[in-house]
Amino acid sequence: MKNKTICIFSAQYLPHMGGVERYTYNIAKECIRRGHQVIVVTSACEGVDDISVEQGMKVYRFPSFQLMNGRLPILKNNRQTRQLFDVLKQEQIDFCIVNTRFYFLSLAGMKFADENHIPFITIEHGTAYLTFNNILLDFIERKYERAMTRKGKKYCQHYYDVSEFSRQWLREFGIEGEGVLYNSINPDDYHISELTGELKEKLAPIENGVSIAYTGRLIPEKGVNVLIESFEELRKKYEHIYLILMGEGPLESDILNAHDDHIIYLGRQSNKDVINILNKVDVFCLPSRSEGFSTSVLEAALTKCCIITTARGGSKELINNPQYGLIIQNNDFHYVYEALENVINDANYRKTSANNVYKRVIENFTWKQCVDELEKAMNSIIE
Template identity: 25%
Template sequence: MKIAFLLSRIEQTGVTTHTLDLAQGLVEEGHKVCLITGGKIENATSRVDDFYNEFKALGVDIKEFKTPSGNIIKRAIQSITSVFAIMREVKKCNPNVIHCQSPYMTFIPWLMGKKFTTTLHILYLKRNFKFKKPNHLIAISNESYEFSKKMFRMEDKNLSLIHHGVSDRFSRPISLKQKLDLKKRFNISENKLIIGFAGSISLRKGSDILVEALKDLTTSTKEKIHFIFLGGVKGSEDYIWLKDMVKNAGIQNFMTLVPFEDPKPFYDIFDIFVLPSRMESFPLVTLEAMMSECCPVRSNTEGAYEQIEDGVNGLLFETENTQQFTGILEKLVSDTSLRRLLAKNARTKAMNEFTIPVMTKKTLEVYSKIQMN
């Protein structure tokens, strides 16, 4: 089978990561993948370069179109030109299935009279002329499933719930020497318990909630831990905002800010992974951490209850409840047995339910439904 992915940009987001992981699964199953995209986002980080190169290494046929820029007239002209360019590339690819990873690109196969699917990654999409109802829609969480029915009037027969899967590379630990070298790189004592976060710096991700929760930890707990915040671009406005918050909270002595890079080795030194987001979809970082046998702690926003059974393979706190968040961290730092049990169960759940082969198999079933209808 030949699949054409439509992706607006290659950037440092879960949408790009999911596209890459699904492409890997499809290629490993013997299918061909064509990626039609606006290319790498401007001012891309090295991680975005890595994504692009990984698509290439898989043998994905990448076709790029020019993204609109400049004044309103120039953008309008470029938009029309790009639409026709995308349509030409779709015709050249001649796919069995078109998969719009960017929902606002669904109008393109619709204009062409082609059957297509799309994955709903986020819950704040709004109905507009760019979104056209697919032949079948893939929801990534219970919340996105219900949102699709309510907002886009999708029927159950045309909806499938398919959770993201992540690469099994996260299940393969780095060596002890690599762990020690990583700790040494950031001057972290070997006897410190490490709590970590990986993701963007933003209110949506709860960066301020995290700082507040860490500030309220007891002195004895602060002495036992080191926190690594992995994310952002050094020198950016967001990075400076977070750095100022950390300084004002007086927690800089046990917190290290690391501009974003491959999170894999960091998961291997994290004892606890936290995600205090105000809004999510089905965050991949939680799954990556779980597969790496970190004890996961996250807010109970979208996708939380599908990823974590509270008290069994992780712990949940009410969104924006910093007091509850702090209490959970206090508990996990003091209770080694509980922390390790939750981490072990988290890995088992991730390996059973959130892998690329599982995701790929279910997605191929959707493709088959589209072809038969």
């Protein structure tokens, strides 16, 4: 298609880590590779300019309050915000993409596109309500999310999803998604190398056992607590297993309080090191209660891990048969425990399922395929 200037609204963006942030980055990178110009609009980040050029894309960072440890950025309604929107209007934008439907910046992006007569889509990334493991906060969050979605529907006519599961979730709000723009990977971006230094030293013990890894945000809906609980119970039967945890978040203290030298907490790691670590482990487990389509699952497939995850989001569309990995019903303790025990005891299954899912991911879930579908959506809406 003819080259366009595409503006992507993402409530958070790099260096803030998360699935939507990486989705935004990879969509932008593939669009730039095809000759499009890309602008990313996101929340302010300490130490970074309001407007900058980063890896070929212009990034606008709007002043925001960072609530809930950054999980709920609130766009500030002040002079600086208005000035940045005035500058953004001068960019000659052809098309807008709004990632997620319920953040204040998302709603501002929809309103901006609508008022300036710019065609746009909103991409849904979730499959359940956010949870804070607090009855009152969860009740408030649901009210907030529904209210924001109702407001967004006044502006947005075209919704897309990162998985068919997300598409089903949108129906909860009376929205019918028009298509799926799968979260994906670009195999050429991943270069596996040997671990060195402190990482090599910390992970040396796993060579003599079965290793299980988790990488992602350390928040309740990812099931990190259940994974640790299941592992600690399995350790009573199996001496040769190890759990490697990577990421950061409010549950970090729970991990640090787990007194077991077979639980190896590495904190936040660069994407390069995550890939090198996953390449060394046997099993990747993501017992999440809410996912769009986890990048970590795609990367685990690319590094030939045996995968265990829940029937949430796009993972079920990648692992659509037991030959590709184990999909468990939910992240209740007994499901996670049983799945882990099964793969611990079956080395042949670990190997064959890992090889099968590797082949499936590189044949079906790449950013080239995703942006092919995005360009089709853009053409249909612009015309």
